[in-house]
Amino acid sequence: MSALLEIRNLSATFATRRGIVSALSNIDLSLAPGEILALVGESGAGKSLASSCINGLLPRNCRISEGEVLLEGQRIDNLSNKQMEKIRGAQIGTIFQDPLTSLNPLYTVCQQITRTLRAHRYISDADAQKRALELLEEVGIPGAAQRLHAYPHEFSGGMRQRVVIAMALALRPKLIIADEPTTALDVSIQAQILELLRRLSKDHGASVILVTHDMGVVAETADRVAVLYAGRIAETGPVADVLLRPAHPYTQGLLGSIPSMERKLARLPQIPGSMPGLTAIPQGCAFNPRCPRTADVCRQVRPEAHLAGARRVFCHFAEELAS
Amino acid sequence: MSDATSPRRGPAAALSRFFDGDLWYNFRTSPLAVIAAIIFFGLSLAAIFAQFVAPHNPFLAPDLMDGMMPPMWESGGSQTFLLGTDDQGRDVLSLILHGMQVSLFVGLAAVLLSVVLGVTLGLIAGFFGGVVDAVIMRIADIQLSFPNILVALLIDGMVSASFGRATQAALALPVLVLAIGLSDWVQYARTVRASTLVERRREYVQAARIMHIPSVIILFRHILPNIMGPVVVIGTLGLAHAIIAEATLSFLGVGLPPTQPSLGTLIRTGNDYLFSGEWWMTVFPAVTLVLLSLSVNVFGDWLRDALNPRIGK
Amino acid sequence: MTQADPVPTGFDLQASGLRKTYDLAPGPGRPKGQQVHAVRDVSLTLRPGRTTALVGESGCGKSTIAKMLVGLESISGGAVRLDGGPLDSQAARKKAWDAKRRIQMVFQDPYASLNPRWRVSRIIAEALAASGLRGGAAIKARTLEILSQVGLPEVAADKFPHEFSGGQRQRISIARALACEPQFLICDEPTSALDVSVQAQILNLLKDLQDRHALAYLLITHDLSVVHHMADHVGVMYLGMLVEDRSAADLFSQPLHPYTQTLLETIPRADQPGREPPRLSGEVPNPLNPPSGCPFHPRCAAANDRCRAEQPQAIAVSGGTVSCHAVEEGRL
Numbered sequence: 014m015s016a017l018l019e020i021r022n023l024s025a026t027f028a029t030r031r032g033i034v035s036a037l038s039n040i041d042l043s044l045a046p047g048e049i050l051a052l053v054g055e056s057g058a059g060k061s062l063a064s065s066c067i068n069g070l071l072p073r074n075c076r077i078s079e080g081e082v083l084l085e086g087q088r089i090d091n092l093s094n095k096q097m098e099k100i101r102g103a104q105i106g107t108i109f110q111d112p113l114t115s116l117n118p119l120y121t122v123c124q125q126i127t128r129t130l131r132a133h134r135y136i137s138d139a140d141a142q143k144r145a146l147e148l149l150e151e152v153g154i155p156g157a158a159q160r161l162h163a164y165p166h167e168f169s170g171g172m173r174q175r176v177v178i179a180m181a182l183a184l185r186p187k188l189i190i191a192d193e194p195t196t197a198l199d200v201s202i203q204a205q206i207l208e209l210l211r212r213l214s215k216d217h218g219a220s221v222i223l224v225t226h227d228m229g230v231v232a233e234t235a236d237r238v239a240v241l242y243a244g245r246i247a248e249t250g251p252v253a254d255v256l257l258r259p260a261h262p263y264t265q266g267l268l269g270s271i272p273s274m275e276r277k278l279a280r281l282p283q284i285p286g287s288m289p290g291l292t293a294i295p296q297g298c299a300f301n302p303r304c305p306r307t308a309d310v311c312r313q314v315r316p317e318a319h320l321a322g323a324r325r326v327f328c329h330f331a332e333e334l335a336s
Numbered sequence: 337m338s339d340a341t342s343p344r345r346g347p348a349a350a351l352s353r354f355f356d357g358d359l360w361y362n363f364r365t366s367p368l369a370v371i372a373a374i375i376f377f378g379l380s381l382a383a384i385f386a387q388f389v390a391p392h393n394p395f396l397a398p399d400l401m402d403g404m405m406p407p408m409w410e411s412g413g414s415q416t417f418l419l420g421t422d423d424q425g426r427d428v429l430s431l432i433l434h435g436m437q438v439s440l441f442v443g444l445a446a447v448l449l450s451v452v453l454g455v456t457l458g459l460i461a462g463f464f465g466g467v468v469d470a471v472i473m474r475i476a477d478i479q480l481s482f483p484n485i486l487v488a489l490l491i492d493g494m495v496s497a498s499f500g501r502a503t504q505a506a507l508a509l510p511v512l513v514l515a516i517g518l519s520d521w522v523q524y525a526r527t528v529r530a531s532t533l534v535e536r537r538r539e540y541v542q543a544a545r546i547m548h549i550p551s552v553i554i555l556f557r558h559i560l561p562n563i564m565g566p567v568v569v570i571g572t573l574g575l576a577h578a579i580i581a582e583a584t585l586s587f588l589g590v591g592l593p594p595t596q597p598s599l600g601t602l603i604r605t606g607n608d609y610l611f612s613g614e615w616w617m618t619v620f621p622a623v624t625l626v627l628l629s630l631s632v633n634v635f636g637d638w639l640r641d642a643l644n645p646r647i648g649k
Numbered sequence: 650m651t652q653a654d655p656v657p658t659g660f661d662l663q664a665s666g667l668r669k670t671y672d673l674a675p676g677p678g679r680p681k682g683q684q685v686h687a688v689r690d691v692s693l694t695l696r697p698g699r700t701t702a703l704v705g706e707s708g709c710g711k712s713t714i715a716k717m718l719v720g721l722e723s724i725s726g727g728a729v730r731l732d733g734g735p736l737d738s739q740a741a742r743k744k745a746w747d748a749k750r751r752i753q754m755v756f757q758d759p760y761a762s763l764n765p766r767w768r769v770s771r772i773i774a775e776a777l778a779a780s781g782l783r784g785g786a787a788i789k790a791r792t793l794e795i796l797s798q799v800g801l802p803e804v805a806a807d808k809f810p811h812e813f814s815g816g817q818r819q820r821i822s823i824a825r826a827l828a829c830e831p832q833f834l835i836c837d838e839p840t841s842a843l844d845v846s847v848q849a850q851i852l853n854l855l856k857d858l859q860d861r862h863a864l865a866y867l868l869i870t871h872d873l874s875v876v877h878h879m880a881d882h883v884g885v886m887y888l889g890m891l892v893e894d895r896s897a898a899d900l901f902s903q904p905l906h907p908y909t910q911t912l913l914e915t916i917p918r919a920d921q922p923g924r925e926p927p928r929l930s931g932e933v934p935n936p937l938n939p940p941s942g943c944p945f946h947p948r949c950a951a952a953n954d955r956c957r958a959e960q961p962q963a964i965a966v967s968g969g970t971v972s973c974h975a976v977e978e979g980r981l
Contacts, residue, residue: 030361055844055845055846055847056815056844169932171932172932199706199707199871199933200706200871200873200912200915200916200917201706201911201912201915201929201933202932203915203917204915204917204926204929205929205930207917208926226844226845227845227917228845228919229916229917229918229919230917231919231922232917232918232919232920232921232922232923232924233917233918233922233923233924233925233926252922252923253922253923256919256920256922257920257922266846267845267846268919268920270845270846270848270849271845271849271874271919272849272852272874272875272877272878273874273877273878273920274873274874274877274901274913274916274918274920275920277877277878278878279856280853280856281849281852281853281878282849283846283849283850283853284846284849287814287816287817287847288844538761539756539757539758539761539762540761540762540763540764540765542721542754542756542762543754543756543762543822543825544775545720545721546719546720546721546752546753546754547746547753547775547776547779547780547829548742548743548746548779549775549779558764561764561766562764562765562766
């Protein structure tokens with residue numbers, strides 16, 4: 014099966030007044046059609062930036078310094094803004110964390126969806142409206158026909174996120190990027206939205222890149238996961254493998270620090286220190302100052318990928334830790 | 337935060353922090369702001385040290401024989417009087433420098449007055465709300481429905497009516513400051529009130545209230561420092577406004593007496609000779625006024641953008 | 650809350666029948682005099698060394714309760730008592746504060762809860778001075794002591810809040826609260842703005858401090874795994890009401906209210922990849938227009954006509970109470 018999306022050796026830098034700093038470093042990822050890949054990490058890990066490299070919505074002072082992004086074998090990282098605009102929407106749909114900022118408060122839901130449709134396709138207004146209604150029904154908005162002409166503020170947070178998903182789906186993109194789609198929502202609503210994402214991916218064969226900080230969300234939604242730390246991949250592989258048998262010390266620490274619903278511990282295992290800033294990424298393995306297993310080699314040599322079945326683990330002691 | 341970097345304290349450290357900070361970087365990289373600042377500070381320095389910089393002393397008895405001399409590059413001009421002389425033989429350049437001193441003083445003092453008044457009333461209105469808020473803001477609304485210049489004229493008129501024209505000349509300067517200052521406090525009060533309404537809901541204010549910190553302390557130690565950004569911006573723009581207001585009032589004849597040079601009085605006296613050909617007496621003070629207020633305005637505009645986090649950098 | 654264990658009464662913070670009602674300004678389509686009931690008849694007790702948790706979704710009224718307990722919101726009904734004495738006015742609160750019976754609070758947003766223009770030393774010193782400590786040297790020494798208690802180095806004292814990460818700011822926030830030597834600490838979503846590895850550090854810190862100072866915690870959160878880790882007693886809130894109010898051991902081993910059950914089932918579990926969680930249909934109703942009867946009935950699978958008509962009363966069950974007709978009638 015050929016990959017829908019391939020990211021090869023991607024690095025990105027920020028231009029700051031203190032000079033160029035590396036924000037993403039040598040990221041390799043691929044995504045099969047219909048697959049849900051989670052990019053997980055703590056704030057500052059570069060997970061949102063990695064997704065921006067795909068849809069071309071990079072911050073102004075950021076640029077891709079190395080590597081390439083291929084969508085169905087075509088390079089998209091070197092396209093102009095205008096060409097990228099065509100690809101966004103038509104081939105890549107994006108769902109952001111806060112549904113309020115991605116909806117225009119001055120237009121009805123119907124107007125916003127039909128505008129997206131008509132910007133990319135020749136389609137009559139009546140047909141576009143019909144399509145908008147279908148989309149709203151598809152994302153599970155109750156009474157969609159009556160609410161077609163409602164304004165965003167008339168919807169609750171969960172319903173708004175459904176509208177945003179409907180807009181992202183409008184042109185049947187092959188790839189959906191969901192950047193923290195449920196972080197602003199309550200647990201019970203979160204479950205509904207995640208279920209919707211899973212169902213849409215299955216029904217339409219769309220691939221999803223799910224950016225999140227929540228390992229629980231990863232566990233319930235994704236097929237594969239890439240754990241990011243300080244702009245680098247720490248570990249990637251099938252969700253069940255990574256979550257149940259983490260091989261990278263960072264993944265182990267991260268999973269260990271989640272309060273368990275099974276056992277009640279007196280103290281939570283914690284990773285000492287905090288994630289380094291972009292200007293202070295340590296030599297060698299970026300995780301070495303916080304790692305319990307650190308050795309001299311970790312302070313000097315950046316670890317290569319250790320392959321173990323479908324997994325890649327960027328740790329000098331991957332084999333030892335996995336067993 | 338790394339433990340190795342030692343904390344910096346004291347005025348020297350504060351200064352180095354400033355030159356390290358985003359504001360200074362932003363300033364350095366905006367040529368327009370730098371030019372405006374250079375012009376403004378150049379003019380200000382010349383005005384402050386007018387006594388030493390000015391080639392002549394316009395307050396000494398002038399020689400009427402030197403009257404109405406054009407600028408040095410015109411025929412009939414003299415190298416002694418760079419920008420020419422006025423009807424009484426006073427050096428125009430020296431008059432401008434001394435006039436600017438007065439104009440700047442009036443401007444700064446008026447801004448200071450309206451800042452103190454506006455910020456205090458705005459803080460009180462925003463923090464306590466209710467009746468206090470309603471009364472203060474209605475007064476502000478009423479004042480806003482009159483043009484500022486009218487308010488200033490009114491105050492000036494009331495003072496001269498109660499003290500008489502003679503004392504008015506002596507009182508001219510403070511009255512002018514009062515008139516401009518009192519007519520301009522409303523925008524500070526409004527801005528500060530709005531910021532205070534936002535700030536008092538912030539959690540650090542709530543934390544202070546839980547600890548039973550007195551309201552006055554919360555108001556002036558916690559909230560005030562956090563709302564000074566917009567005040568500084570309006571204050572800068574207000575300075576330009578106050579300088580122009582001084583010129584306008586003096587030009588209209590209700591400001592400073594003609595014997596005291598300010599940019600406004602110079603333009604006024606010079607204006608009488610504009611059509612008889614002695615243009616330099618009014619054009620040079622006018623150009624100075626434009627330069628001064630323009631540079632302050634450009635600097636203020638930059639400052640407003642630089643302090644606004646919502647405008648991308 | 651009815652707690653079975655024998656703790657001497659008197660040294661506690663007790664809320665009984667707490668209510669909060671907001672009058673709505675009349676507007677288009679809204680008649681005059683309409684009210685929202687943000688909190689309806691909630692009772693709870695905070696005891697030394699124990700953690701009580703309030704859990705619920707956004708808008709359920711849990712943060713309003715926190716604000717009423719510390720006096721940031723007025724109380725519409727019911728009472729808050731400290732050691733048996735009512736805290737019904739700011740004067741009564743000040744008196745209790747001066748008598749060193751203190752309630753402190755840790756806020757959710759570690760960015761907004763510290764004055765951005767004050768150095769850490771000044772933030773802590775203000776709290777120390779407000780607690781009656783006098784003298785520059787004494788305050789300085791105590792500041793360093795407290796900073797080390799919350800795991801911050803001495804140099805932190807001379808820095809500004811923006812120089813710290815989110816987790817470190819939350820430590821500063823906790824240090825400020827500790828400086829007042831409170832007996833009661835209200836933690837309003839103390840870790841929901843933090844990353845999970847930082848959350849572990851802060852939760853461990855809160856536990857250590859509780860052991861050390863016998864603090865009584867009220868932990869307000871939407872995260873049941875945090876509640877499971879921290880709490881001795883749990884109140885589950887829905888639309889301003891306590892629907893289940895029981896000891897943590899009982900609640901987590903055998904949740905009774907259908908809402909509690911669904912909440913527990915819908916938490917995404919990192920340790921069970923690939924699990925298909927049951928989903929809770931519908932959304933939290935608008936508090937402006939609450940459903941009749943049991944507030945949860947539109948989303949409840951076990952709802953019958955009685956649930957739609959009659960508001961359930963709290964009934965005693967093992968470890969506390971639950972408000973549900975279905976449980977009472979044995980339908981569940």
